[in-house]
Amino acid sequence: MKTTYVALTALALFLTAGAVAISSEEKKPEPAGAQKKPDEASIWMKKKLEFSQNILAGLTRADFEAVEMNAKAMNVLGFLEKWVRANRPDYQRELKYFETANKALIRQAEQKNLEGATLAHMLVTASCVRCHQVIRDVK
Numbered sequence: 001m002k003t004t005y006v007a008l009t010a011l012a013l014f015l016t017a018g019a020v021a022i023s024s025e026e027k028k029p030e031p032a033g034a035q036k037k038p039d040e041a042s043i044w045m046k047k048k049l050e051f052s053q054n055i056l057a058g059l060t061r062a063d064f065e066a067v068e069m070n071a072k073a074m075n076v077l078g079f080l081e082k083w084v085r086a087n088r089p090d091y092q093r094e095l096k097y098f099e100t101a102n103k104a105l106i107r108q109a110e111q112k113n114l115e116g117a118t119l120a121h122m123l124v125t126a127s128c129v130r131c132h133q134v135i136r137d138v139k
């Protein structure tokens, strides 16, 4: 279990580095208000936002490799997140939606199906919004 966790963390870092390298050409300054104190989850989430933007860019270019790579990086983040709020059933449910949509995205990118990947990306995006809605409602 522990070795799996370590391996996945290493993989996440590796994928993160790769995805950052791809997106570095379109780095923009941080928007105002983004300087909230970073906890572990929000650092991952910033990555998620970056990955999902890379995915959108990949879709517009029909660059399936970029879509697949960034979706796989998000998949690892989702996997790691399971331990962050493991005791929250509503969070775990939303995370499941997210993972299901993201896996569909990886599958569609592998099959080089642009329409399917675009739809899956929209489902992933919907799951981002929904989970945040659930989190806000609880607060």
Ligand code: HEC
Residues within 6 Å of the ligand: 034, 036, 038, 041, 042, 043, 045, 046, 048, 049, 050, 052, 091, 092, 094, 095, 096, 098, 124, 125, 127, 128, 129, 131, 132, 135
């Ligand atoms: C399963 C739940 C869940 C999903 C799915 C999810 N998030 Fe989050 N997100 C969170 C939580 C929890 C936080 C931290 C909120 C807080 O405590 O204020 C967060 C915070 C964020 C933040 C703010 C980070 C910051 O530093 O202020 C961004 C940006 C973000 N998420 C982007 C995304 C994107 C993009 C997706 C989809 C690709 C996504 N999230 C999917 C749960 C989720």
